Amino acid sequence: MSKLKKQRQSLIGFSFFLLFCLFLSGYFFLNSAFFNLREIEVRGCQLADEQAIEKLSGLTKGTNLFKINKREIIAGVELHPLIKTVHLTRRIPHTVILEIEERLPFAILVGEGEYLVVDVEGVCLKQVEDLQEFNLPLISGLTVPAELTLGEELTEAGLGVALELLNSLEEGFLAEIAEIDASTPYNLTLKMLQGVVINFGSLEGIERKLQIIRELLFENEELINRQTVEYIDLRYQSLPVIKRKN
Numbered sequence: 001m002s003k004l005k006k007q008r009q010s011l012i013g014f015s016f017f018l019l020f021c022l023f024l025s026g027y028f029f030l031n032s033a034f035f036n037l038r039e040i041e042v043r044g045c046q047l048a049d050e051q052a053i054e055k056l057s058g059l060t061k062g063t064n065l066f067k068i069n070k071r072e073i074i075a076g077v078e079l080h081p082l083i084k085t086v087h088l089t090r091r092i093p094h095t096v097i098l099e100i101e102e103r104l105p106f107a108i109l110v111g112e113g114e115y116l117v118v119d120v121e122g123v124c125l126k127q128v129e130d131l132q133e134f135n136l137p138l139i140s141g142l143t144v145p146a147e148l149t150l151g152e153e154l155t156e157a158g159l160g161v162a163l164e165l166l167n168s169l170e171e172g173f174l175a176e177i178a179e180i181d182a183s184t185p186y187n188l189t190l191k192m193l194q195g196v197v198i199n200f201g202s203l204e205g206i207e208r209k210l211q212i213i214r215e216l217l218f219e220n221e222e223l224i225n226r227q228t229v230e231y232i233d234l235r236y237q238s239l240p241v242i243k244r245k246n
Helices: 003-030 050-057 070-077 157-167 206-218
Strands: 039-043 083-091 095-102 107-110 115-118 124-128 138-140 177-181 188-192 197-201 229-233 241-244
Touching (some): 039 050, 050 070, 050 095, 070 095, 138 157, 157 177, 157 188, 197 206
Parallel strands (some): 039 095, 138 177, 197 229
Antiparallel strands (some): 083 095, 107 115, 115 124, 177 188, 229 241
């Protein structure tokens, strides 16, 4: 074997040895106490308690950042009824950031002797006794499960239709609705804050029905109000039926 070939083999062997040493040093460095978790930041909470979020995450200070199971942490935090999504970021060298997207109160479901706050998807967020705590439209006429877990999604057909209707309304319109009777998904009844009852029916032709309500109640409030009208019926494709008070 020539001298040049031996030198080349020695150089290759030495290069592999250096690479192995670098790999080993990097491994021990990444797993050293330098990257241990020291700070947990919870961002985006308005309703949820940050300490409760931190507890559900299962994060323990002193754990190496690279040994944290991201999937398990997110799954733990999302058990909180107010949390919709979680995004976890490792900030080197010793911080974990939890970006929270909360479920927001959207309506109150009237049960037997209790009131349930739900979000726009029908997820139960909270049980309340005082309606004054939330200025939200009521949804009545539904059967509330006897055993209900916070964070559980309610699947009543009437609730889904009522939430879809509420979600389609602009803020000013939404503020005028006091209650929706959603006993059946095909025959919604709206009770307006001004006292007029509206037999809304199904969501079919929703834009036409909403425009009629705007024209009758908002633009002609002096003529059509709780003192002059008992109810307005929009269930048919014909002109609205207005039942006036005697």
